[in-house]
Amino acid sequence: MVKKIILTEDIIIAASKMIDDSLKTRRDPSHSDLEFIIKKNGLEKGDPKLQGQTVGKAKRIRYLLNWSIEENIAGGEKFLIDLLDLVRGVGGFRDGSSNYIGKEEVVNLQQVLKNNGYSLDNQGNIGHLIIDNLADFEKEEALWAYVRRAQKGQEDAALLTGTSKDLLEAVAAYVLVKKYGTYPQTANFPTLLGQAFVALDLKTKSEDMSQVSPVKKAKIEIETTLYKLGCSINMLRNKAGTGHGRPFVPEISNAEARLAIEGMAIISEYLLNKLNEV
Template sequence: MNKIPLNDEIAVAMSQIVDDALVATRKPSHADLDNIILRHGLDKGDPKLNGLNGNVGKAKRVYAVLNWALEYNQELGESFVGSLISLLRGHGGFRDSSPNYVGNESILNLQNSLKLEGIVLASDGTLTPMVLENLSDLEMEEALESYIRRAKKGASDAALLTGTSKDLLEAVAAHVITKLLGKYQQSNFPTLLGLAFHLLGLSTPNTKGVNESMSRMEISLYELGCAVNNLRNKQGTGHGRPFLPTVTPNEAIAAIESMGLISEFLLNKLKEKVS
């Protein structure tokens, strides 16, 4: 995974995982950090590369860089997190017999932080999207909510790669149907999404919902969801560009954010219905 979700909690966990204040020395070195910080264009956030050479430890550097990224360029920060985890793994940071082992507590903290964003960090440092089919109802909704948060920011990796062959909106529709009917049968996307809308009492072009004043908006959301699905590169989902080559980057961001908006709407409606 080239990009890893970044938030305040993950920034703290990533700074802890490089903290070597209590040991004589441990890789990655400051020079290693210099290289990946510069490679990702995050040097403006690094106190060491900005002349503060005093007592700037690795943890303080990483925390400062990630906080700068959260404010000014989250996408660069997400790429940096992925590279830093790869760097730690390459130095044996996740192997308890290695002199560069980062410690069980630091790994557990990072695992828990990433899990809330739909990412599984294995004990050997490998990263995979959370497989939704293996989760309980509560875990499923928490994972979907994490993908929705990222989709609403235009993060294509989270919006399309939910650890399954489904995109985010398809996964949410399937969850709605399973929750309300006990199971769902695989079908084409418009039928799947239409059934989810119908079960939630929402209008589609073929069904009338319970709230007439919301009907036009609900139909628009349904049609928008189908339109976004039509833009998917279905052979490439999970293995490269998630949208057709004719879709520009700006159009892709709009499509992803739309996917997040519709997914959030459906998930909130489901919570209302079952509460």
């Protein structure tokens, strides 16, 4: 179940378009409806209407969410879920309803959310993208969406919905499938990640570097450090899976968990970029 939606510029634009009725017949949700969920999520200070300005719904929401990025990102992310629920509740996703947001707006919102790792059906129900259900050409785009969320320290980006894989496992498997057509499904994590590194001509362990240049030596040290970091992060995984709370073992702090997630993003981004170089 999705409890929050990350704040990105494209999501903010699509969300504001979802309730824009400035050039059309007025439709719900009303300004009063919006005010209720704004206050529910503690975003009053970022609401231009509550600050005395005269604004339309779309401008109100866009301003509010851009303010949230800097001042109350958690409230803004939860607000997006409430906004989606509100629009769905008044018939905004039902063709024929007086509050229908429009086919173009629905399709645009679906695509924007998909680009950020979410799936939205035609009835307005949101979930996380299940990568194993995607066509091959869509998988890399979905992995990039998880990487972008992990870069922001989003815990729900660490484990991929609908699979037992974490982000690094999924990226390593994807690299091997792209290079060789398959990957060893029973391999342990160090082996899987190591094979992905080797497939991209990256080093996983130190070697005799007495004859290599300082730049080459530094490059090898970066590669081996990234491999060791990936294996260490995997050791912190909560093996119970996505349905058992945090993606990491309870012994580590929130700061350490965030560091681990962002570390996964760094390694995943590097592997995907290297894949597209070779």
